[in-house]
Amino acid sequence: MKLAILAVGHKPPDWVARGCADYQRRMPRELGLAVIEVKPEARSGKTREQLLAAEKTRLLAVLQDYPRLVVLDERGADLSTQQFAERLERWLQTGGNTAFVIGSADGVDESLKQQANATIRLSSLTLPHALARLVLCEQLYRAVSVIRHHPYHRQD
Template sequence: MKLAILAVGHKPPAWVAQGCAEYQKRMPRELPLSIVEVKPESRGSKNREQLLAAEKTRLVAALQGYARMVVLDERGADLPTRKLAERLECWMRAGGDTAFVIGGADGIDAALKLQADDAIRLSSLTLPHALARLILCEQLYRAISIVRQHPYHREG
């Protein structure tokens, strides 16, 4: 199974890219994690719906080949890390590649959200999109470490 983060936005700061690269490197060979940058729509005189529709088209193209889509949304499920690990384990048993979608500055098109297999949120706090990428990378690594009973995740 492969994991991917499809993120609408521009190239993140170097420290975010370095952090994401570190967690990508740590992922097990049978569960590689990639990050796909999806070009945001230029604002111009477009309204929010037009921007989201254009980004939806790009996201749909980038989603080809993924069996499962999980959107990151402020109204998504608030999962503790252990619950994310349980979901990851279920997805691994079911098979099929999984894409996590991080929308642009205006969010994700409502129709695309409805097509998602799951919706999660990383925090009740508002996070910059680049930081959301890094946090998601770390949480996916932490989740697989829990599944594999690796000592990276400690509770207590």
């Protein structure tokens, strides 16, 4: 199974790219993690709906290789680390590549959200998109650590 983070946005700061690369390197071989940048639509006088529709088209082109879609959204399910690990474990058992979509500053097209297998949020706080990429990379690695009973994740 492959995992991917599809992030609508521009190249993140070097410290974010290095952090994501570190967690990607730590993932087990059989559970590769890719971080794929999707170009945001140029704003130039377009409505929010037009921007999101153009970004949706770009996302769908990449999503063809990922039958399971998880959208990150501020109104998504608020999962604990353990709950996130349990979901990931179920997805691993059923198979199929999984893509996590982080939308642009304007969010994610509503029809794409409707197609999602799950909608989750990383935090009740507002996170910059680059930081959300890094947090999601870390949480995916942490979830795998929980599943494999690796000491990276410590519970009380």
